[in-house]
Amino acid sequence: MEFDALLLSRLQFAFTIAFHILFPAFTIGLAAFLAVLEGLWLATKREVFKTLYLFWVKVFAISFGMGVVSGIVLSYQLGTNWSEFIRLTGGVIGPLMAYEVLTAFFLEASFLGVMLFGWKKVGPRLHFLATVLVAVGTTISAFWILSANSWMQTPQGFEILPDGRFVATSFVEVIFNPSFPSRLVHMLMAAFLTTALVVGAASAWQLLRDREQPESRIGLTMAVGLLAVVAPLQLLAGHWSGEVAKEHQPMKLAAIESYWESKANHPLVLFAIPDRATQSNHFEVAIPGAGIIVAPPDEVVQGLDTVAREDQPPVFLVFFAFRVMVGLGLLMIGLGLWGAWLAWRRKLTDNRLFLKFAVAMGPAGFVAVIAGWIVTEVGRQPWVVYGVLRTADAVSPVTTGSVATSLLIYITVYAVVFVAGAIYILRLLEEGPGAGRVEPSPEGQRAPGTPLAAAPNEAPGGPK
Amino acid sequence: MSLDLPLIWAGLIAVAVLLYVLLDGFDLGVGILFPFSHSREDRDVMMNTVAPVWDGNETWLVLGGGGLLAAFPLAYSILMPAFYLPVVMMLAGLIMRGVAFEFRFRGQRRGRPFWTAMFGFGSILAAFAQGLILGGFIQGVEVADNRFAGGTFDWFTPYTLLVAVGLVCGYALLGAAWLMWKTTDALHGDARRWALFAGVLTALFLLGVSLSTLVVHPQVAGRWGWTGAGFDPAQFLPLSVVPLAGVAGLATVALGVARRSHVWPFVGAVLVFLSGYAGLATGFFPYVAPYAVDFREAAAPDNALALMLFGAAFILPLILAYTAWVYWVFRGKVTPEAGYH
Numbered sequence: 001m002e003f004d005a006l007l008l009s010r011l012q013f014a015f016t017i018a019f020h021i022l023f024p025a026f027t028i029g030l031a032a033f034l035a036v037l038e039g040l041w042l043a044t045k046r047e048v049f050k051t052l053y054l055f056w057v058k059v060f061a062i063s064f065g066m067g068v069v070s071g072i073v074l075s076y077q078l079g080t081n082w083s084e085f086i087r088l089t090g091g092v093i094g095p096l097m098a099y100e101v102l103t104a105f106f107l108e109a110s111f112l113g114v115m116l117f118g119w120k121k122v123g124p125r126l127h128f129l130a131t132v133l134v135a136v137g138t139t140i141s142a143f144w145i146l147s148a149n150s151w152m153q154t155p156q157g158f159e160i161l162p163d164g165r166f167v168a169t170s171f172v173e174v175i176f177n178p179s180f181p182s183r184l185v186h187m188l189m190a191a192f193l194t195t196a197l198v199v200g201a202a203s204a205w206q207l208l209r210d211r212e213q214p215e216s217r218i219g220l221t222m223a224v225g226l227l228a229v230v231a232p233l234q235l236l237a238g239h240w241s242g243e244v245a246k247e248h249q250p251m252k253l254a255a256i257e258s259y260w261e262s263k264a265n266h267p268l269v270l271f272a273i274p275d276r277a278t279q280s281n282h283f284e285v286a287i288p289g290a291g292i293i294v295a296p297p298d299e300v301v302q303g304l305d306t307v308a309r310e311d312q313p314p315v316f317l318v319f320f321a322f323r324v325m326v327g328l329g330l331l332m333i334g335l336g337l338w339g340a341w342l343a344w345r346r347k348l349t350d351n352r353l354f355l356k357f358a359v360a361m362g363p364a365g366f367v368a369v370i371a372g373w374i375v376t377e378v379g380r381q382p383w384v385v386y387g388v389l390r391t392a393d394a395v396s397p398v399t400t401g402s403v404a405t406s407l408l409i410y411i412t413v414y415a416v417v418f419v420a421g422a423i424y425i426l427r428l429l430e431e432g433p434g435a436g437r438v439e440p441s442p443e444g445q446r447a448p449g450t451p452l453a454a455a456p457n458e459a460p461g462g463p464k
Numbered sequence: 465m466s467l468d469l470p471l472i473w474a475g476l477i478a479v480a481v482l483l484y485v486l487l488d489g490f491d492l493g494v495g496i497l498f499p500f501s502h503s504r505e506d507r508d509v510m511m512n513t514v515a516p517v518w519d520g521n522e523t524w525l526v527l528g529g530g531g532l533l534a535a536f537p538l539a540y541s542i543l544m545p546a547f548y549l550p551v552v553m554m555l556a557g558l559i560m561r562g563v564a565f566e567f568r569f570r571g572q573r574r575g576r577p578f579w580t581a582m583f584g585f586g587s588i589l590a591a592f593a594q595g596l597i598l599g600g601f602i603q604g605v606e607v608a609d610n611r612f613a614g615g616t617f618d619w620f621t622p623y624t625l626l627v628a629v630g631l632v633c634g635y636a637l638l639g640a641a642w643l644m645w646k647t648t649d650a651l652h653g654d655a656r657r658w659a660l661f662a663g664v665l666t667a668l669f670l671l672g673v674s675l676s677t678l679v680v681h682p683q684v685a686g687r688w689g690w691t692g693a694g695f696d697p698a699q700f701l702p703l704s705v706v707p708l709a710g711v712a713g714l715a716t717v718a719l720g721v722a723r724r725s726h727v728w729p730f731v732g733a734v735l736v737f738l739s740g741y742a743g744l745a746t747g748f749f750p751y752v753a754p755y756a757v758d759f760r761e762a763a764a765p766d767n768a769l770a771l772m773l774f775g776a777a778f779i780l781p782l783i784l785a786y787t788a789w790v791y792w793v794f795r796g797k798v799t800p801e802a803g804y805h
Contacts, residue, residue, distance in 0.1 A: 065519075069558060070559070079545070086537050091765045098535070397545055
């Protein structure tokens with residue numbers, strides 16, 4: 001494997017986008033959670049919801065800031081490292097990204113200021129509106145970026161001009177391409193699950209120390225409720241995505257299941273060491289007959305042998321990333337159902353083993369999201385636009401030295417930012433929402449300029 | 465009726481970039497001035513004057529980049545590789561200063577001084593890198609077969625360094641004038657001194673950049689009436705309003721500072737930037753990848769431009785309206801006691 005500009009650019013893109021996706025995956029759900037909390041506070045006037053809001057909005061501010069700055073990198077990196085991709089497909093995919101900026105980024109960025117700093121400047125209803133608009137903005141953003149990415153997975157509605165450039169024949173077909181609906185649903189649910197797991201873990205952590213902590217009881221109950229409903233649904237959404245891949249990206253499915261030959265009645269491969277060199281699996285553990293969850297009996301599923309070896313995606317990474325994602329998904333279902341059962345018996349906060357399980361599952365959403373994106377992005381290789389444009393033909397005419405330099409800079413900067421952000425967020429979670437109930441003095445541990453540090457006792461007292 | 469879509473989009477992106485320069489200009493400027501501030505309380509106030517709006521300001525950069533990608537993919541795919549390293553520098557700077565807004569308030573014994581330093585350093589780095597890109601843009605990029613064909617360090621010349629330092633000074637002027645508008649007491653006094661100092665430097669660099677542009681690029685000089693054969697006043701006269709606006713802007717800054725006005729220096733600084741921006745546009749219009757590809761050659765297919773224009777026509781006015789509303793919400797002086805938080 002040669003470390004040329006292409007490979008380094010791929011590494012850099014994988015690194016920067018994996019870093020970035022952590023934050024949207026968290027903030028999409030968290031924004032919605034905050035909107036619900038503020039709405040509940042306005043409706044019920046119960047202080048506990050306000051305390052929860054003021055606590056989680058701090059976590060949101062840190063995460064959102066990191067999401068914003070790492071997102072700007074991506075919008076420029078398409079040009080610095082993948083200029084041929086943009087030169088050829090910009091006329092098709094560009095408008096989707098432009099719409100994301102126009103309909104989502106400005107909405108989020110502008111109302112975020114009001115959300116974080118506007119408690120004393122606007123009335124409670126207007127502030128609630130700002131929170132809702134930020135939440136709406138994050139979801140609209142997911143809509144466009146999933147549409148653009150899905151078009152790269154299952155392109156349609158375009159033609160290629162004699163000079164190689166793409167031109168859209170129907171933007172409706174481009175935007176609503178075959179893999180878009182299932183992938184949008186899958187990603188939005190993943191974002192909600194990620195948030196619920198973090199909220200659940202942070203609440204459980206507090207409850208392990210103080211079983212009566214009221215904010216954390218509510219936080220855990222809400223998280224468990226969401227997990228119990230959404231985690232099983234996510235399994236169905238994932239299956240739906242797989243069905244779409246079977247029809248439109250058969251090599252991705254073959255890599256996921258590690259099917260080397262095309263045939264009917266495949267077994268369900270649980271574990272294997274896929275080997276590209278021998279075009280087969282080593283140490284395969286498979287359940288004969290269970291392949292019916294992939295395809296009905298007698299339906300021929302295409303194997304990797306359908307295409308030339310250089311057109312096969314890297315099987316190893318896709319195969320294992322998929323199993324990590326599904327494994328964590330099953331654990332999430334388990335957590336949700338166990339929690340729902342405990343809550344039904346009104347014993348949610350008594351079972352320490354459950355609380356510890358909830359804490360341990362805190363990062364599971366992030367890991368599953370990254371594993372899922374590895375499946376979808378690596379599974380698309382060697383194409384950047386599936387079946388139409390190769391990744392190798394999309395790279396910029398830049399030198400290996402330039403890309404090595406930028407990769408080093410990004411790794412350094414992101415390491416510093418990530419470590420600091422993680423410390424600040426974990427510090428807040430350790431402190432817990434309870435600390436917000438006691439108004440700290442200006443000389444207290446929090447700086448006077450801290451967003452919302454002084455808000456609780458001066459926040460508007462609900463709708464007039 | 466058929467619209468000239470490429471021309472409209474060239475105009476829209478020019479406006480987006482101008483808004484970015486003016487809006488993020490003052491909040492980058494506040495960061496550039498960070499190292500010169502006297503106390504932690506002053507720095508808190510300085511940051512608070514821009515904390516609620518910086519994110520929105522920076523979104524114009526995303527629109528500038530995303531808009532260029534979508535409307536002029538050819539130009540985007542030539543310029544980004546051409547300015548590879550300065551773009552990475554700019555992004556690294558924007559990351560460090562962007563997270564500093566939250567991190568600085570979260571940091572404790574070691575974290576806070578570190579993020580204070582990073583807010584200043586990141587702002588200066590981002591501004592400097594933008595200056596290198598601007599300078600490289602005026603210099604022009606080498607293109608062959610619709611792709612960037614120049615060297616890795618083409619953007620690194622005495623001329624681009626001059627532009628870069630000049631832009632840092634210009635942003636500092638915007639930032640200082642903004643702080644004069646938004647602060648009181650001792651900090652206001654500091655801002656006034658900074659505005660004076662940055663104003664003088666900006667004037668010098670503006671003159672230096674203008675003159676060296678005429679020397680470095682004869683094609684630009686030709687636009688202003690300087691040809692190899694001599695000076696053509698008829699060509700220059702209608703354009704003279706541009707440098708005159710710059711002079712008027714600098715005079716407004718100077719008078720505003722002298723008469724202890726709180727608002728006029730900012731108005732003057734904006735006028736200086738408008739003049740500089742118009743001056744540049746005169747030099748390289750209609751090129752979007754100077755001096756190889758013009759905006760018509762680089763434009764995306766008409767159906768893509770039409771689809772985006774349909775959205776932009778409704779959404780941009782809305783964006784401008786709620787952006788103005790946010791500025792209105794956070795109007796007035798920012799003091800340590802009456803912070804928003």
